[in-house]
Amino acid sequence: MPRAVREQQMMDAAVQTFGQRGYQAASMDDIAELAGVSKPLVYLYLNSKEDLFTACIRREAKALLTAVAAAVDARLPADEQLWAGLLAFFTHTAEHPDGWAVLNRQARTHGEPFASEAAQMRDEIVAYVGTLIGAAAKETHRATHRDPELAERDVAGLSQALVGAAESLAGWANETPGMTAWESAATLMNFAWAGLGNLMKHERWSPR
Structure with a gap:
């Protein structure tokens, strides 16, 4: 899967998780699981939780x-x-x-x-x-x-x-x-x- 497509898939999962659970309660594990990828891949593509939330x-x-x-x-x-x-x-x-x-x-x-x-x-x-x-x-x-x-x-x-x-x-x-x-x-x-x-x-x- 192209990087851009994979990244948007992770962003979709992040928006859903942040929107429904809130920033504090949401975890990178939750986002990775929803996106169907490993947590290290989320960090590799989108850096920290703060950076990911800002990007969302x-x-x-x-x-x-x-x-x-x-x-x-x-x-x-x-x-x-x-x-x-x-x-x-x-x-x-x-x-x-x-x-x-x-x-x-x-x-x-x-x-x-x-x-x-x-x-x-x-x-x-x-x-x-x-x-x-x-x-x-x-x-x-x-x-x-x-x-x-x-x-x-x-x-x-x-x-x-x-x-x-x-x-x-x-x-x-x-x-x-x-x-x-x-x-x-x-x-x-x-x-x-x-x-x-x-x-x-x-x-x-x-x-x-």
């Missing part, structure tokens, strides 16, 4: 970011772009629950360097969502000939809020029997877009 975080983060970006067509209206991105996000996290557990739960709770790797992935998603929100504001401006430009701080805050909500909802959805990716995306879209759509038109809510 990076691989799963790249796969998630790629899936979301590939789903969004810049030629679509802003709301459909956001919908496509959310649906891709929830589809990927539902189809790869162990990978999502590694990214969203394990990496964040075991200190450095894992937390920094997870934070970098999150920053990239937040930045990407920010581009979608910024594009939506510009699209509304062209359509209405009004000036609904959002301040950079507004875009950053909205992006953080939307990504945080998506992360929380994905974790809940993966633990809720029968909850589909479509339902999750629709839930967040209905929660967020009504407010975002009004905000693009400068129809802001404020306390009385």
